[in-house]
Amino acid sequence: MEELNDQYIQRRKKLDDLKAQNVDPYPNKFVSTFSSARIRQQFGHLQQEAEDPTVVVLAGRIMTMRLMGKACFANLKDASGRIQIYVRKDKIGDTEYALFKTLDMGDIIGVEGSVFCTRTGELTIMVQKFTLLAKALRPLPEKWHGLKDIETRYRQRYVDLIANDEVADIFRVRSNTIKTMRRMLDDKGFLEVETPMMQPLAGGAAAKPFITHHNALDIDLYLRIAPELYLKRLIVGGLERVYEINRSFRNEGISTRHNPEFTMIELYQAYADYNQVMDLCRELITAVVKECTGKLELEYQGNTIVFAGDWKRMTLLEAVKEYAGADFITPKTLAETRKIAQDLNVPFTEQDTPYRIINTIFEECVEKKLVQPTFICDYPTELSPLAKNARGNPDIVERFELFIGSQELANAYSELNDPLEQRKRMEQQLKQRERGDEEAQMLDEDYLRALEHGMPPCGGLGIGIDRLVMVITNSASIRDVILFPQMRPENV
Numbered sequence: 115m116e117e118l119n120d121q122y123i124q125r126r127k128k129l130d131d132l133k134a135q136n137v138d139p140y141p142n143k144f145v146s147t148f149s150s151a152r153i154r155q156q157f158g159h160l161q162q163e164a165e166d167p168t169v170v171v172l173a174g175r176i177m178t179m180r181l182m183g184k185a186c187f188a189n190l191k192d193a194s195g196r197i198q199i200y201v202r203k204d205k206i207g208d209t210e211y212a213l214f215k216t217l218d219m220g221d222i223i224g225v226e227g228s229v230f231c232t233r234t235g236e237l238t239i240m241v242q243k244f245t246l247l248a249k250a251l252r253p254l255p256e257k258w259h260g261l262k263d264i265e266t267r268y269r270q271r272y273v274d275l276i277a278n279d280e281v282a283d284i285f286r287v288r289s290n291t292i293k294t295m296r297r298m299l300d301d302k303g304f305l306e307v308e309t310p311m312m313q314p315l316a317g318g319a320a321a322k323p324f325i326t327h328h329n330a331l332d333i334d335l336y337l338r339i340a341p342e343l344y345l346k347r348l349i350v351g352g353l354e355r356v357y358e359i360n361r362s363f364r365n366e367g368i369s370t371r372h373n374p375e376f377t378m379i380e381l382y383q384a385y386a387d388y389n390q391v392m393d394l395c396r397e398l399i400t401a402v403v404k405e406c407t408g409k410l411e412l413e414y415q416g417n418t419i420v421f422a423g424d425w426k427r428m429t430l431l432e433a434v435k436e437y438a439g440a441d442f443i444t445p446k447t448l449a450e451t452r453k454i455a456q457d458l459n460v461p462f463t464e465q466d467t468p469y470r471i472i473n474t475i476f477e478e479c480v481e482k483k484l485v486q487p488t489f490i491c492d493y494p495t496e497l498s499p500l501a502k503n504a505r506g507n508p509d510i511v512e513r514f515e516l517f518i519g520s521q522e523l524a525n526a527y528s529e530l531n532d533p534l535e536q537r538k539r540m541e542q543q544l545k546q547r548e549r550g551d552e553e554a555q556m557l558d559e560d561y562l563r564a565l566e567h568g569m570p571p572c573g574g575l576g577i578g579i580d581r582l583v584m585v586i587t588n589s590a591s592i593r594d595v596i597l598f599p600q601m602r603p604e605n606v
Contacts, residue, residue, distance in 0.1 A: 139249040151194035165230035220250030309344035318342030337363035357381035386573035438479035469494035484517035501527035533565035
């Protein structure tokens with residue numbers, strides 16, 4: 115901290131000196147005519163020691179400086195990359211050169227000049243004029259060789275973006291992911307909508323919500339855990355294809371795969387079932403991978419994941435049998451189910467039903483083995499209160515989850531549209547809440563009223579944007595793909 119204070123004091127003194135010389139260290143605007151990428155594209159043909167007389171104007175942050183008496187090389191960084199600049203005393207004059215020498219790494223400047231290629235083949239701007247645009251009072255991290263400390267990177271993302279060029283690339287992929295999905299859904303006739311983020315009831319998922327209070331209405335509200343019930347209200351209203359790129363909030367633990375605030379794309383298509391939605395899910399993700407990487411094969415945490423061709427599809431019980439060696443396709447009693455769980459060292463409680471134990475076995479023993487894109491289908495009804503029953507089987511619903519890279523990326527149903535059955539299931543969920551299950555869903559009378567007006571057959575899909583971007587960018591933690599992840603407050 116003492117070293118930082120010394121540098122801060124020195125830079126503050128330079129700031130005061132600039133103001134004393136009537137130099138504005140924070141001017142209002144600067145108009146660039148080129149980016150570093152455009153300079154490389156337009157002048158990349160220059161041979162060594164060749165120069166183009168075209169005048170370029172560029173703004174960027176000083177990342178390195180190399181003073182050599184009457185000349186200086188520096189490296190500027192803008193949003194598109196980096197470019198070298200060359201400042202000579204005889205080109206800009208004694209006064210301006212003296213001013214330039216007082217600049218620090220991290221300062222933001224604008225330059226004007228011509229482009230040439232050095233003897234070593236480096237494309238460079240010969241500066242004829244420069245303007246200080248922002249004086250940096252804090253130094254670049256770790257002596258300007260990059261920021262490595264994970265805690266600081268997440269907490270001070272602005273510094274992370276300055277120091278690590280590849281970080282910005284991750285968030286360009288994230289933007290491109292959302293852009294591609296939006297374009298595809300728009301082309302398919304889906305309507306993008308917005309639904310409430312503060313809701314009188316938390317519904318649409320099994321999760322513990324955040325609670326806030328609205329003073330004027332004097333009521334508690336919940337930050338949404340999912341937009342599902344509002345989007346399906348729109349299906350009732352006749353908007354047959356809708357989607358929302360939404361922020362949702364769940365008051366749960368933080369891990370490499372969980373952040374309390376996260377982004378999903380959720381869509382609903384009238385007159386479709388989970389089979390059609392499965393095809394759409396695969397189409398969306400395949401298109402995103404192709405758009406962002408230019409291919410349908412990528413590396414993720416030491417594994418090569420192949421998106422081309424058919425994706426594996428199996429039921430939950432088939433997956434448990436194949437990957438955990440536990441056969442529940444042949445029905446088992448509660449005692450038999452518990453014995454299998456014990457043999458697999460899978461925990462359960464006295465209140466857990468056989469299907470809940472099976473689901474825990476899946477989570478503990480199977481998920482980590484689902485590296486290639488795999489649809490796990492046909493979940494227990496008791497774990498899926500908003501999904502329609504499989505045809506001819508009241509214990510199973512038409513639901514799938516998509517797993518890629520050993521983690522769930524998507525969840526989808528044939529949506530339950532029978533208002534009487536939905537009421538029955540919500541009442542069962544309410545009893546679970548009364549027994550202390552904070553993640554059980556609430557009974558939403560208005561949603562039930564909407565269903566009583568008639569909702570057509572419908573398929574719904576939710577895709578986790580954060581986790582999908584993790585896979586595409588080979589990021590180990592969800593914090594790597596969220597610009598400002600939730601952190602414990604620091605002691606300032």
